[in-house]
Amino acid sequence: xxxxxxxxxxxxxxxxxxxxxxxxxxxxxxxxxxxxxxxxxxxxxxxxxxxxxxxxxxxxxxxxxxxxxxxxxxxxxxxxxxxxxxxxxxxxxxxxxxxxxxxxxxxxxxxxxxxxxxxxxxxxxxxxxxxxxxxxxxxxxxxxxxxxxxxxxxxxxxxxxxxxxxxxxxxxxxxxxxxxxxxxxxxxxxxxxxxxxxxxxxxxxxxxxxxxxxxxxxxxxxxxxxxxxxxxxxxxxxxxxxxxxxxxxxxxxxxxxxxxxxxxxxxxxxxxxxxxxxxxxxxxxxxxxxxxxxxxxxxxxxxxxxxxxxxxxxxxxxxxxxxxxxxxxxxxxxxxxxxxxxxxxxxxxxxxxxxxxxxxxxxxxxxxxxxxxxxxxxxxxxxxxxxxxxxxxxxxxxxxxxxxxxxxxxxxxxxxxxxxxxxxxxxxxxxxxxxxxxxxxxxxxxxxxxxxxxxxxxxxxxxxxxxxxxx
Amino acid sequence: xxxxxxxxxxxxxxxxxxxxxxxxxxxxxxxxxxxxxxxxxxxxxxxxxxxxxxxxxxx
Numbered sequence: 001x002x003x004x005x006x007x008x009x010x011x012x013x014x015x016x017x018x019x020x021x022x023x024x025x026x027x028x029x030x031x032x033x034x035x036x037x038x039x040x041x042x043x044x045x046x047x048x049x050x051x052x053x054x055x056x057x058x059x060x061x062x063x064x065x066x067x068x069x070x071x072x073x074x075x076x077x078x079x080x081x082x083x084x085x086x087x088x089x090x091x092x093x094x095x096x097x098x099x100x101x102x103x104x105x106x107x108x109x110x111x112x113x114x115x116x117x118x119x120x121x122x123x124x125x126x127x128x129x130x131x132x133x134x135x136x137x138x139x140x141x142x143x144x145x146x147x148x149x150x151x152x153x154x155x156x157x158x159x160x161x162x163x164x165x166x167x168x169x170x171x172x173x174x175x176x177x178x179x180x181x182x183x184x185x186x187x188x189x190x191x192x193x194x195x196x197x198x199x200x201x202x203x204x205x206x207x208x209x210x211x212x213x214x215x216x217x218x219x220x221x222x223x224x225x226x227x228x229x230x231x232x233x234x235x236x237x238x239x240x241x242x243x244x245x246x247x248x249x250x251x252x253x254x255x256x257x258x259x260x261x262x263x264x265x266x267x268x269x270x271x272x273x274x275x276x277x278x279x280x281x282x283x284x285x286x287x288x289x290x291x292x293x294x295x296x297x298x299x300x301x302x303x304x305x306x307x308x309x310x311x312x313x314x315x316x317x318x319x320x321x322x323x324x325x326x327x328x329x330x331x332x333x334x335x336x337x338x339x340x341x342x343x344x345x346x347x348x349x350x351x352x353x354x355x356x357x358x359x360x361x362x363x364x365x366x367x368x369x370x371x372x373x374x375x376x377x378x379x380x381x382x383x384x385x386x387x388x389x390x391x392x393x394x395x396x397x398x399x400x401x402x403x404x405x406x407x408x409x410x411x412x413x414x415x416x417x418x419x420x421x422x423x424x425x426x427x428x429x430x431x432x433x434x435x436x437x438x439x440x441x442x443x444x445x446x447x448x449x450x451x452x453x454x455x456x457x458x459x460x461x462x463x464x465x466x467x468x469x470x471x
Numbered sequence: 472x473x474x475x476x477x478x479x480x481x482x483x484x485x486x487x488x489x490x491x492x493x494x495x496x497x498x499x500x501x502x503x504x505x506x507x508x509x510x511x512x513x514x515x516x517x518x519x520x521x522x523x524x525x526x527x528x529x530x
Contacts, residue, residue, distance in 0.1 A: 342502075349510070
C-alpha cells in the first residue's frame with residue numbers, strides 16, 4: 001500500500017470510487033505510516049485512529065451498498081489543531097488548551113466531513129499560530145522531512161499540516177494563514193497551499209490569531225488537489241461575519257492546463273531581488289516556464305510591500321492580545337517563551353497605530369488591485385530563503401545578514417493585509433535538496449485563475465512529484 | 472526615538488491592565504523598541520485621509 005499514500009486526492013477519489021482500494025485500506029495505510037514516521041517528524045498532536053477507522057468502515061459500507069457519495073468520499077485528511085472538532089481535543093498547539101474538547105466542529109470541518117472526508121487527526125503548529133517557524137515547546141518541534149538530519153524547521157505556523165502532506169501521512173490537510181502560515185511551510189516543505197481570498201472560506205470555529213487577517217485554506221501536494229478541497233470548503237457561512245455571499249465556481253472543472261494569453265506580472269523589486277540567489281533563479285525559471293506555456297510576462301513593482309511589516313505588526317499584536325489578554329494575566333507561564341513575548345508587545349500598540357495599520361491596508365489593497373487591473377496573476381517567491389536549521393536566528397542573503405523570522409514573513413504577509421488569493425507551490429530545489437517555493441497572486445475571489453496557472457505549471461514540471469528522503 | 476525607560480514600560484503595561492515584573496518588561500524591551508520604531512514608519516505615509524480597512528462588507 002506504499003504507493004496509495006502518495007496518490008493525489010484526485011487519484012484516491014477515483015480509486016475509491018471504482019473500488020480499486022477501500023477507504024479502510026487507505027486509512028490503515030496512512031495510520032501505519034504515521035506510526036512509523038511521526039515519532040521523528042512530530043506532525044501530529046492527536047491521532048484519531050479509532051474514529052478514522054470507524055468512519056472508513058462506514059464509508060466502505062456506504063460504497064458497497066451503492067449509496068450516494070460525496071466528492072471526498074473515504075479520503076483521509078488531517079487538520080491543523082486550531083480547527084475545532086467535536087469530541088476531539090483542540091489544543092491550538094498550547095498547554096493552555098491541552099484538555100479542551102469542543103462540542104461542535106468548525107464550519108469547514110463539517111463541510112469536509114459532509115463531503116465524505118475522514119479526519120485522521122490534529123496537526124502540530126506554532127503555539128496559537130503565532131510564529132512562522134512552526135516550533136512548539138509543548139508537543140515537540142515539527143521536523144522538515146527534506147532534511148535527512150532532521151535539523152531544519154518546517155515553517156509555520158501550519159508546520160504539521162505541511163509535514164504531514166509532504167511525508168504522505170495524510171492525503172491533504174487544512175491550514176490557516178495570518179501572515180503566511182499556509183504558504184511559508186508549503187514553500188519550505190515542497191507542497192502546494194492555497195490562501196483563498198479573505199471571506200471565501202469560513203473561519204467560524206477556528207481559533208483566531210488576528211481576526212481581520214486570518215484565512216483558512218487547503219494544503220496538498222498538487223494545485224488540482226487544492227481545487228478539489230476548495231469545492232467543499234468555499235461558500236457562504238452565516239456563522240462568519242466576514243463570509244462572502246458570492247457564488248462558488250467549479251474549481252476543478254476550470255483546470256484546463258491552458259495559460260495561453262495569461263498575463264503574469266513578476267514582482268521584481270522587494271520580492272525576487274530580495275531573495276537568496278537560488279530562490280531568485282528558481283522563480284526566474286518559473287517565469288520563463290510560464291512564457292513557454294504561452295503566458296505573457298512582465299515585471300512589476302509593489303513599493304508598498306516595504307511597509308507591510310509595520311502594518312501587520314500593529315494589527316496582529318493588537319488583535320492577538322485582545323484574544324489572549326485574560327490568559328496572559330492569569331496563565332502567562334503556560335505559553336512558550338517566544339509566543340508570550342510577542343503577545344506582550346500588543347499591550348504597547350496604540351489605537352492610533354492600529355488604525356494607521358488598517359489605513360495602510362486600504363492603500364496596499366488598492367496598489368495590488370492596480371497591478372492586477374492589467375494582469376491576471378502576480379508571481380513572486382513564497383519565501384526569500386529555504387528551510388533554516390532549528391534555532392538559527394539569522395541567515396545571509398547576498399552577503400547581508402537577515403533575521404530568519406522577518407525574512408520568512410516578508411513576501412507572504414502583504415497579501416494577508418490585502419486579502420488577495422495566493423497559491424504557493426514548489427518551483428525548484430537547492431543544491432542541498434531543499435524545496436524552493438513561489439506564490440501566484442490573483443484578483444479577489446479569482447482563485448480559479450490562480451489554481452489554473454498553478455496546475456498548468458505542475459503539468460509542465462515535476463517539482464511537486466518529488467518525495468523527501470524518508471526511510 | 473527616545474529610549475524607553477522601565478518606568479514608562481511599567482506605566483504603559485498598567486494602563487493596558489497588565490502587571491508584569493520588571494524582568495518581564497526588560498525581556499521584551501529590545502523587541503518593543505524595534506516594533507515601535509517600525510510603527511513610527513506608518514506615520515510618514517500620509518494616511519490620515521485614507522479610510523481604514525476595518526469595516527465588514529457583504530462581498
